[in-house]
Amino acid sequence: MATAKKKTKKKGNSFIKFIKWFWILFITGILSVILIFLMTAWGVFGPMPEYERLENPQTNLASEIISSDGETLGKFYLDDNRTDVKFEDLPKTLVQALIATEDARYYDHSGIDARGTIRAFAFLGKRGGASTISQQLARQLFVGVRSKNLYETITQKLKEWVLATRLERSYTKEEIIKMYLNIYDFNYNADGIRSAARIYFGKEPSNLKIEESAVLVGMLKNSSYYNPLRREKLVFDRRNTVLGQMAKYDFITEKEKDSLQALKMDINFSPESHREGIATYFRMYLQGFMRKWIEQNPKPAIKGERDKWNIFLDGLRIYTTIDSRMQKNAEDAVSEHMKRLQAEFFHQNTPERNKTAPFIQEFPGEIDRIMDRGMKTSDRWRNMKANGKSEKEIRASFDKPTEMTVFDWNSETQDKDTIMTPMDSIRYYKSFLRAAMMSMEPQTGHVKAWVGGLNYKHFQYDNVYQGARQVGSTFKPFVYAAAIDQLRLSPCDGLYDNQYCIEANKHGNPDPWCPKNADGKYSGNLITLKHALANSVNTITAQLIDRVGPEAVIEITKNLGITGDIPAVPSIALGSADLNVYEMVGAYGAFANQGVYVKPVMVTRIEDKNGTVLFEYVPETKDVLSKDVAYAMVDLMSGVTQGGSGTRLRTKGAEKWNKVYEEIITGYPYGFTNPIAGKTGTTQNQSDGWFMGMVPNLVTGVWVGGEDRATHFRSLAYGQGASMALPIWGLYMQKNYKNKELGVSDGNFEKPENSSINVDCNNISEENDDDIDTEDDLDF
Template sequence: MAKKKTTKSKTETLDFSKYVRWFWMVFLAGILAVVMLFLFASWGFLGEMPDHTKLENPETNLATEIISSDNKTLGKFYFNDNRTPVGFEDLPQNIVDALIATEDIRYYDHSGIDARGTLRAFSKFGSGGGASTISQQLAKQLFTKQVSSNKIERLFQKFREWIIAIRLERQYTKEEIIAQYFNIYDFGNNGDGIRSASRIYFNKEPKDLNLKESAMLVGMFKNSSLYNPIPSKNPVGVKNRRNVVLAQMKKYEYISEEIKDSLQKTELDLDFTPENHREGIATYFREYLRGFMKEWAKEETNRKPDGSKYDLYTDGLKIYTTIDSRMQQYAEDAIAQHMPRLQAEFDIQNTPERNKTTPFLELSQAEVKKLLNDGMKRGERWRILKAQGKSDKEIRASFDKPTEMTVFKWKDGKASEVDTVMKPIDSMRYYKSFLRPGMMSMDPLTGHVKAWVGGMNYKHFQYDMVKQGTRQVGSTFKPFVYATAIDQLQFSPCDSFPRTPITIEANKFGNPEAWTTKNSDGNYSGKQTLKDALASSTNTVTARLINEIGPQPVVEMAKKLGVTADILPVPAIALGTADISVYEMVAAYSTFANKGVYNKPVMVTRIEDKNGTVLYQFAPESKDVLSEEVAYVTVNLMEGVTQAGSGRRLRHKGVDKYNHVYREIMTGYPYELKNPIAGKTGTTQNQSDGWFMGMVPNLVTGVWVGAEDRAVHFKSITYGQGASMALPIWGLYMKACYEDETLEVSDGQFEKPSDLKIDINCEARDEGDLGSDEDPEDSMDFDF
């Protein structure tokens, strides 16, 4: 009986050992399978793996950044990825703490894979949350793609992420991995990377984010589409997710219970600032810069080491510009303040009840029809439909079909958009009724352009009136005539000339017909000094000067001052018949302020690649045009314009010394500038264009205001002159610049040459000879 029991026991032992062997075989096979999977993944059998070079230089598209002279970002150039990387040192500690507390609390204790978290995830089959470390998430963002719900494919992808994460940990420091993770993530709304996201959602740099802002952005890592903070998306969900992040920070003792409770009760407090090519600051300048960079990239000398062209939208260039973000903002604010008021007055004077061809004054119905027809053919709608194979007849018919559209409108003194239904032909007439501005500000000593505003709203008015557009300059051309006369004949501001009419006979200076000019105010009595004549913009005195020196020397002077437009050498140019851009007028006037030395305007100081290597450094272009004495005397003449001429309203508060009360368009502008200012207003035929060129020793600014078509203008010169259309913008801009003491805009005297020989100490002018307060003498008035 005993033998039988022993045999049975041995049989049971043999059976149990079989299970043990199977267990170890399965266990070792599993280990071997895992090892083989890791090996297969590292060898690339489970999908492409990045090599050492790619790990060191991940392929990410970087936006080109436009940087102001005061080191602010003006905008970016990009296609899909609005990404500008920042270093770990540029991240606030609170956002790093929020990330670790929420995503990977053992981040500093593992080498890419969190073993404890991975085992937990396996034991709960993923129901207890994922186990991806920050390094793994970065690996997925950089080198792997989201796959389908296929579990086998997802498992293979996990192995790849693990291996890449381990390699990343070997390649980079913990701090560098965190920075890369923040830089690579898409936060939505063109917020590619933490820098873009912080600017778009809170209008600040990452280093300036406070705790609750950081918590919101870290909360978006879970799903930036679901937790989108824009009100139309999911503000409640975003707030709840932010509060989860705050709770995690409390759990791991990054913040106290009191701070968590107080912050969880607060709103998101967004400052949503979209970043795109048609919105933001300096939009017209940025568009000019796009063209500049395209031309720069074409040059053979501006190539990458491998010979390929730089890509403006993906190579992460840094363009350092001369634009000052503060001055640019003041310029845009001045335009935004003045233009709605001016437009309101214009609309009052040009209602359809008063004029059947509104807004085109003095045009017949046939002329208006032709003008609109020509506009159709130049427009984007015509181009698109033509490309689709539509006939001219079909395209014209489409302009008479009501269409849903969004149009620009001044509403309550601010720029806005209105959804409406309108015929395209009516929208053309509507947009042509708007007055538009152009403005540029430049340091005459360096040529650095400080502000550039080509219009009032780039989204709806894309034609740049700083450099693209040229318009008749009116009386702002007269200083060129005066400077030429002073240079050639050594005239003094105190020299007197009769105001009587003057006729320049036919064939003189190549003029085919006799040319007679007259003064708009009809005053031809007595004499005026040159200083008084320029201040009151007396046409007959200017005509006498060009009769003395001839038009050709004046044309040559304008060319030396940087004017590239073709100017016919005829006497009428004395009154400003030439079409010149704001850009060239500012550069020309800067020569007077810079003691006779012309500086070509500078917009870009240098260009760097993404690694900080300098690719371009500007070289100044300057030339001597006038003697210091002639330049100073010309400036002295123009000071008279703001002392007693059409620019004198800069010295007062809405009501000038002649007790003339302007309507709201003027009374809302308390400039009261006391410092020396040289300048010149300009008004062209029929009040189509209003100009003001203003100078202080270290800043020259030009402003133009007018409509797209010259047939659109004020009926009277009361508001249709440079002193009403353009000068207020200059006054508002300069007042803001002076209030900002960090800008150091000069309020002192223009420097007088030590060897000045020309007499500038004239007797006090006869104030009764100023003409009317509306300065009609400032407009062009000439007969051929």
């Protein structure tokens, strides 16, 4: 009995000790876990973010460029092409796919999924990990890439747990999902869900279909590995796994799952970079505009933030006047015409036809100087010189064949891989005719389209704003405006077409100036100003500038916003001055706006990432001409498209143009019947071709020419503004009129009441009313 009692007592003591040690170990374990969490929170295992940063985590946000019709034209960013999306703008199916795949008990935990953690420990992660969405966000925001070192891996996981619980206390479940999807890097500059939706599917997140949402959620596992452009089959299977998870948790039915899994992935890869997309030249101009704005507008002082605005990091929203639809029409019009024009230029400049192609040498040594200048201004020259190479070494490198990608109109991507010497590549690029185009609403100054060149990736010089070229006869309306304004002439008044000379030492001209007409002939007849401008009769323009003087003409141009240097000599009447498309469009806008100049505007508003307005534009206007004079000028320029060099814009009269034009002019004849005012321009030797075209609510300027004046057509037939530039305007307006939503006017220009200037020339008899079918060739 005694022995049995001792055994029972011993067993009882052992059980008590077991219970005692169990609780000691259990409590010690709990306290150890708490202590480890506290030590992690205190930064013992490495620095933790301050509470303020946790409350307001800093992520780099791209600044967004927004068109007048609400489309994103592009973004400014360095490394992160990220734009925040509100939770309410995320499709419900995207959120469901995320929860079903990454964190099924998301709404039931406070940052740490206990069940998932125990399962992960028990099966060593073979049945799924334990990272909640909150933990994944913590890692993205504060922890970084997972280390391969075991100790660092454990401490990183501890930090994620601590930060996840803090995030859960600081934010709602919806805010955490929003932050996670906005911060994730989907590769190919697809930072965040908005960039990912646009780059992989060409649409906004709110428009994603279920199967598209499943693709992006599947990429969250590892966007580099599960990438549809690299491993299509793998991503397809991963998408179907996500759809299977959605069915498992009753977000979709089994029937829906089966039908969705059978669909092919419809990837619409639309890369977003500074050199690709729409309005690339305008976006580069805008970058300079924003740089100046930042210098003049200091950022409010906020602790922990930069002291200056940064367009690449601060997520500004820049609202512009560009209409994305008109911009696309403009870019398409330039491409369609220039591709055909370039083909004809190449045809006329084969080695058999032109031994100095693509140049036509006017002066001894001119081509050598052009090529040498091209070499010294190249990136290769600058880089090699910066690396200490001698000039002999640098020049030698330009004769070594090199692999390169060059521009090619015949390639779908406009890129062609080839091997050529850098010197040959300089000549190759100089063989391409360039183009520029800007379109503006004259009543508001809002610029609707801006095309600075052929392809920004290959031709980064902006010919709208940076490029100033001789304007030819497009300058003549300024001379006519000065004459009508000061001498009270009307479009119906006539002058004789005789050789006219301005004597030496008059109007600052050192020598006599006797300009010729394009064909070198003079009819000797009395012709109206309307006929003279429509057909670019140089002798009439010379008489007008002699009467008013160059200073009066220059004063009008300055009041019309032209800042370029214009010498006070008579030859400016025929367009000897170098001006850019931007200022020419602004100046012509005053004619269509009843004499009121409105400075072109491109940015209407700038907001910060929170929607606070930082800038709103104020129109800059100036009364330059009376309504009577402005309307008389519109009437004068209407003659250009009714009986002058612009008649090919209409069906009637278009048949008189030689069939050769059909080889290079897309859409000819254009068949416009509505009122159009305009002016063509051609400079000496056909080096520059211009067309300025106006309807009541849209003024557009087009320039075409070579990078160097030695690159041009030999004949006036191909090289005049009516052949090189006018077709771009015609194509652009055809496209605009097809879209009635654009509201481009096809009505009459507004005529002032009780005008004192007669514009009705129907009863005026001209002694010579034969059309002159060629443009003026300057002879200074």
